[in-house]
Amino acid sequence: xxxxxxxxxxxxxxQKNAGGLDRRTVAITVVMIVLFAAVSPxxxxxxxxxxxxxxxxxxxxxxxYYGVAQSDPTFEIVAGADERDLRTGDIELLVDGRTIRVxxxxxxxxxxxxxxxxxxxxxxxxxxxxxxxxxxxxxxVTVEFREQSDPGGTDGQTDDxxxxxxxxxxxxxxxxxxxxxxxxxxxxxxxxxxxxxDGGETDGGSTDGSGDGGTAGGxxxxxxxxxxxxxxxxxxxxxxxxxxxxxxxxxxxFVIPLNFLIQAYGSTMLSERLNRRGELMxxxxxxxxxxxxxxxxxxxxxxxxxxxxxxxxxxxxAQGGLGGAISLxxxxxxxxxxxxxxxxxxxxxxxxxxxxxxxxxITVVLTSYAFVPAIFTESGAVAxxxxxxxxxxxxxxxxxxxxxxxxxxxxxxxxxxxxxxxGSGLYREEDLxxxxxxxGKVLDALAVPISRPRHVGIMTIVLIPFVFVSQLLAIxxxxxxxxxxxQLATVLxxxxxxxxxxxxxxxxxxxxHTHNRFExxxxxxxxLGIASGVGFFVGEKIALLAQxxxxxxxxxxxxxxxxxxxxGPILLLFLLAPLMLHVVTATIxxxxxxxxxxxxxxxxxxxxxxHLAYNLTVVxxxx
Amino acid sequence: MPxxxxxxxxxxxxxxxxxxxxxxxxxxEKTIVLALAIQLFIAAFSSFLxxxxxxxxxxxxxxxxxxxGVSGEExxxxxxxxxxxxxxxxxxxxxxxxxxxxxxxxDLNAVLHTRQVQTDQGARxxxxxxxxxDSLETTLVIVRLQxxxxxxxxxxxxxxxxxxxxxxxxxxxxxxDSDDFTQYFTFTYTILLPLLLFLPPFISGSVVVDSVTEELxxxxxxxxxxxxxxxxxxxxxxAIGMILIxxxxxxxxxxxxxxxxxxxANVGLLLLLVTxxxxxTTAVGLFLGLLTGTRQKAQxxxxxxxxxxxxxxxxxxxxxxxxxALLAVDSASLGTLVHVGAITVVAxxxxxxxxxxxxxxDPESL
Numbered sequence: 010x011x012x013x014x015x016x017x018x019x020x021x022x023x024q025k026n027a028g029g030l031d032r033r034t035v036a037i038t039v040v041m042i043v044l045f046a047a048v049s050p051x052x053x054x055x056x057x058x059x060x061x062x063x064x065x066x067x068x069x070x071x072x073x074y075y076g077v078a079q080s081d082p083t084f085e086i087v088a089g090a091d092e093r094d095l096r097t098g099d100i101e102l103l104v105d106g107r108t109i110r111v112x113x114x115x116x117x118x119x120x121x122x123x124x125x126x127x128x129x130x131x132x133x134x135x136x137x138x139x140x141x142x143x144x145x146x147x148x149x150v151t152v153e154f155r156e157q158s159d160p161g162g163t164d165g166q167t168d169d170x171x172x173x174x175x176x177x178x179x180x181x182x183x184x185x186x187x188x189x190x191x192x193x194x195x196x197x198x199x200x201x202x203x204x205x206x207d208g209g210e211t212d213g214g215s216t217d218g219s220g221d222g223g224t225a226g227g228x229x230x231x232x233x234x235x236x237x238x239x240x241x242x243x244x245x246x247x248x249x250x251x252x253x254x255x256x257x258x259x260x261x262x263f264v265i266p267l268n269f270l271i272q273a274y275g276s277t278m279l280s281e282r283l284n285r286r287g288e289l290m291x292x293x294x295x296x297x298x299x300x301x302x303x304x305x306x307x308x309x310x311x312x313x314x315x316x317x318x319x320x321x322x323x324x325x326x327a328q329g330g331l332g333g334a335i336s337l338x339x340x341x342x343x344x345x346x347x348x349x350x351x352x353x354x355x356x357x358x359x360x361x362x363x364x365x366x367x368x369x370x371i372t373v374v375l376t377s378y379a380f381v382p383a384i385f386t387e388s389g390a391v392a393x394x395x396x397x398x399x400x401x402x403x404x405x406x407x408x409x410x411x412x413x414x415x416x417x418x419x420x421x422x423x424x425x426x427x428x429x430x431x432g433s434g435l436y437r438e439e440d441l442x443x444x445x446x447x448x449g450k451v452l453d454a455l456a457v458p459i460s461r462p463r464h465v466g467i468m469t470i471v472l473i474p475f476v477f478v479s480q481l482l483a484i485x486x487x488x489x490x491x492x493x494x495x496q497l498a499t500v501l502x503x504x505x506x507x508x509x510x511x512x513x514x515x516x517x518x519x520x521x522h523t524h525n526r527f528e529x530x531x532x533x534x535x536x537l538g539i540a541s542g543v544g545f546f547v548g549e550k551i552a553l554l555a556q557x558x559x560x561x562x563x564x565x566x567x568x569x570x571x572x573x574x575x576x577g578p579i580l581l582l583f584l585l586a587p588l589m590l591h592v593v594t595a596t597i598x599x600x601x602x603x604x605x606x607x608x609x610x611x612x613x614x615x616x617x618x619x620h621l622a623y624n625l626t627v628v629x630x631x632x
Numbered sequence: 633m634p635x636x637x638x639x640x641x642x643x644x645x646x647x648x649x650x651x652x653x654x655x656x657x658x659x660x661e662k663t664i665v666l667a668l669a670i671q672l673f674i675a676a677f678s679s680f681l682x683x684x685x686x687x688x689x690x691x692x693x694x695x696x697x698x699x700x701g702v703s704g705e706e707x708x709x710x711x712x713x714x715x716x717x718x719x720x721x722x723x724x725x726x727x728x729x730x731x732x733x734x735x736x737x738x739d740l741n742a743v744l745h746t747r748q749v750q751t752d753q754g755a756r757x758x759x760x761x762x763x764x765x766d767s768l769e770t771t772l773v774i775v776r777l778q779x780x781x782x783x784x785x786x787x788x789x790x791x792x793x794x795x796x797x798x799x800x801x802x803x804x805x806x807x808x809d810s811d812d813f814t815q816y817f818t819f820t821y822t823i824l825l826p827l828l829l830f831l832p833p834f835i836s837g838s839v840v841v842d843s844v845t846e847e848l849x850x851x852x853x854x855x856x857x858x859x860x861x862x863x864x865x866x867x868x869x870x871a872i873g874m875i876l877i878x879x880x881x882x883x884x885x886x887x888x889x890x891x892x893x894x895x896x897a898n899v900g901l902l903l904l905l906v907t908x909x910x911x912x913t914t915a916v917g918l919f920l921g922l923l924t925g926t927r928q929k930a931q932x933x934x935x936x937x938x939x940x941x942x943x944x945x946x947x948x949x950x951x952x953x954x955x956x957a958l959l960a961v962d963s964a965s966l967g968t969l970v971h972v973g974a975i976t977v978v979a980x981x982x983x984x985x986x987x988x989x990x991x992x993x994d995p996e997s998l
Contacts, residue, residue, distance in 0.1 A: 145789070155763070
């Protein structure tokens with residue numbers, strides 16, 4: 010790889026694209042974005058009113074509830090409605106003197122709870138204009154968030170609302186490194202699942218209700234909680250439980266520019282493959298890494314510039330100073346994941362149409378990877394799966410441990426590297442200009458680096474970050490299930506683990522066989538199986554490092570990621586058992602892989618069942 | 633004649649063939665099936681996640697009572713209110729420190745310390761609440777505390793009503809048998825459903841851009857033109873295929889919602905709305921694809937323009953997303969129906985305009 014050549018290709022990419030996107034297009038786009046910015050306040054101000062008129066209510070003008078219904082656009086007043094309308098579903102609520110009659114449906118009961126809230130809002134609005142504010146708002150609340158079972162926590166009185174007491178932001182953050190080792194994971198049996206989170210977990214007492222401005226719950230009163238505050242105060246109507254609107258907003262702010270970017274990036278990569286245009290570049294005296302690097306660099310830098318502006322300005326809004334370096338660092342793996350997945354997609358896709366669908370899929374999956382764990386920002390280690398959590402926490406002015414940063418950025422970084430690696434294996438003439446089916450391309454990508462049995466083991470290790478990331482995503486998605494049933498969540502996690510791991514251990518063996526890299530004998534199958542199994546075991550031990558950071562606080566995560574290893578007294582057995590498991594299951598798959606596709610799939614299924622049975626045994630034995 | 637001609641022309645066999653080919657090419661490309669499956673999976677999961685999250689936020693979902701330690705001057709008043717309420721289990725403490733110690737030990741879920749604060753207009757009750765940080769139960773605790781304190785506020789207001797000019801509207805009784813779905817009813821119909829319905833038309837337009845620019849960039853349009861079909865017929869064929877696939881996808885989402893126990897009313901009208909919007913996006917996609925001839929330019933313009941249109945729709949008396957929500961939740965008014973009609977007409981006219989642009993286009997110039 011020669012930097013000078015790489016930079017030249019990068020310059021060409023910029024110049025060619027400046028030509029490809031002529032001034033008129035850019036100008037029109039800019040005008041449209043400006044126009045969009047002009048209408049967005051209209052949308053943000055609730056001008057859209059998505060909820061307007063979804064519930065209909067029959068109320069007379071002399072009723073006390075008339076003003077309520079009139080002031081809330083969610084309700085539409087139906088004049089002269091009667092009981093019959095309630096039965097036929099033409100209205101949901103009917104005010105009859107002092108009682109409110111509700112339609113017998115989900116919609117009716119939803120309308121009723123909405124109406125209750127509306128009454129409260131209406132009262133508060135009216136009372137805000139009273140001369141005697143003490144009588145209008147006789148109760149004043151200050152909510153403070155405090156660590157439980159934290160010795161040395163009883164500092165001081167709370168004073169009214171406005172001042173934040175200093176200590177809270179920082180003190181808890183040291184908790185991760187020592188608190189996590191004895192993690193609460195196993196004591197989660199007390200009914201409510203989140204046993205882990207109270208065991209000395211990361212950040213000190215900062216929870217805030219909502220993001221900036223518009224999402225705050227309260228209609229009157231002073232204190233809408235903002236970023237970086239760890240108290241909420243006001244009248245009882247103002248305190249609202251923390252809801253992850255903030256991370257939703259963040260996810261969209263950071264991710265939307267990336268979607269535009271990967272469209273352009275995907276286009277330029279795929280257009281190299283149309284009409285053999287990339288041929289010229291391939292025959293020139295540059296390596297393919299130069300080409301790929303050069304074509305990617307402008308997009309990476311562009312993305313980081315945009316994300317940098319976003320990070321710094323968000324930090325400025327939240328903290329009123331300069332900063333955002335950690336945010337920028339945290340966003341980098343997401344940018345690289347988007348680019349690498351798009352690159353691989355562009356190598357796989359046969360047409361623009363296919364590319365569009367692949368891009369949509371990438372967007373959906375990666376957005377949920379960034380967003381779903383960040384929902385749980387306030388509730389423990391599971392949030393750290395997403396690098397966006399680092400952004401949220403930095404914006405809240407919390408200290409971040411190095412281990413937390415490593416834990417949430419390293420797996421996606423390595424996965425991005427893996428995607429680039431697999432894609433660059435396909436960046437050669439016979440694959441670039443070939444119209445092969447997608448599964449064929451995947452097998453090609455996996456088979457390219459393999460020529461000796463030990464390569465199989467190395468390939469397995471290389472695939473581990475991907476395994477890790479997909480398992481983390483599964484854990485985050487199943488976190489909500491865990492609230493309902495720990496058992497169900499654990500079993501589902503174990504199923505995902507078994508499926509992902511078995512394919513990761515054997516798919517490249519099958520790929521190598523389709524390219525006739527190895528003899529299709531039993532002896533070879535056993536050799537490859539052992540290579541892959543040992544490789545996975547080694548890789549998993551490296552991945553365990555990440556686990557020490559504190560993910561084990563999440564009960565299901567422990568069961569999943571360690572492949573069922575328990576911290577038991579008979580250490581040797583616990584070390585050997587998973588090694589045996591991985592070797593055995595990989596060999597089963599390897600035996601099937603020497604045959605047809607059908608025999609491979611059958612063998613993998615057997616391996617998955619064996620793996621699952623083993624994990625279930627270990628988990629139930631430990632629990 | 634001018635009315636009949638386009639209709640018979642649209643139904644001509646050449647167009648039908650090309651439309652059929654577009655759709656079958658789509659289904660042959662397994663990637664698309666895969667992409668759809670993944671979208672379906674994620675959509676299923678996100679709605680599942682919403683349900684999971686609701687159980688976190690919904691007090692009725694968790695049966696257990698929140699143990700609250702109460703101390704301070706107004707202790708007895710607060711405990712009296714709490715005892716009337718469900719879901720809160722109050723314990724009196726003589727000092728705040730005592731209550732906090734129990735909180736630290738994990739015996740209490742929250743501590744409420746009450747004080748009287750004198751203002752120039754009388755006394756106010758100040759409540760300092762301590763709740764667990766960083767815990768999933770924080771949400772539930774706060775929800776319960778809020779209910780408790782709102783009730784206290786209501787009673788205090790009643791006591792002081794002589795000092796108030798406005799007499800607060802009576803708060804209706806709380807429902808007894810509301811299920812946990814209720815709170816997210818609004819979310820499902822006003823956000824989730826419009827999102828699921830408008831995604832397919834957006835993708836359809838994007839695919840048309842791809843389809844047109846790919847033929848132009850690869851030069852395969854030449855081949856199609858050797859066949860005895862006009863450019864208009866080719867373009868029609870591509871468009872019809874993509875317009876029809878949108879309501880099919882929408883139907884899939886509606887089926888998914890239905891399977892999750894969410895009933896959707898006015899399915900026919902919703903599908904008409906989706907078809908109309910798909911017609912609009914497809915027309916925009918076609919126009920931009922033919923105008924620019926390259927994917928990069930056309931896709932960029934297409935996505936920004938469609939986003940702009942979606943935002944600008946806020947100036948309408950009813951946003952199309954709102955129209956979809958009102959139809960689905962069965963609260964459609966006459967205005968909603970007029971809206972569906974108007975969108976359909978606008979879509980038809982736009983498509984006709986793009987067609988006439990194609991008619992006048994010189995194929996050699998592409």
